[in-house]
Amino acid sequence: MHQSDGAGGFTETWTAVGQMWVELVGGTGRETVQGDAPVSKGSFKITVRGAPMDDPQRPLAQQRFVSGSRIFAIQAVVERDAEGRYLTCFVNEEVAT
Secondary structure (H helix, E strand, O other): OEEEOOOOOEEEOOOOOOOOOOEEEEEEEEEEEEOOEEEEEEEEEEEEEOOOOOOOOOOOOOOEEEEOOEEEEEEEEEEOOOOOOEEEEEEEEEEEO
16 A cells, blocks of 8 residues: 655555465576665566455465565466466565675
8 A cells, every 4th residue: 555655755555465375486586786786686486275366365466475574576366277276476576685
């Protein structure tokens, strides 16, 4: 959620939706520079149990997974199998190095 900070900017807040088991599989990675700081960017696939499109437990693009200090921004969510038993979430993680 974005909330005005009264000075033309905003404050971003997140609300936990729940906890779930996931399988995390690494993909590609690279190091870039943002501003003056080096940043490590990695792409991953996260698999979770399936949920119907209208279920509030179904992950959505623009949400994120958090594990300790790691944050994975969800880019896309697709069914992994024809029956929809599992979902594959394509995510990115950025870490200042």
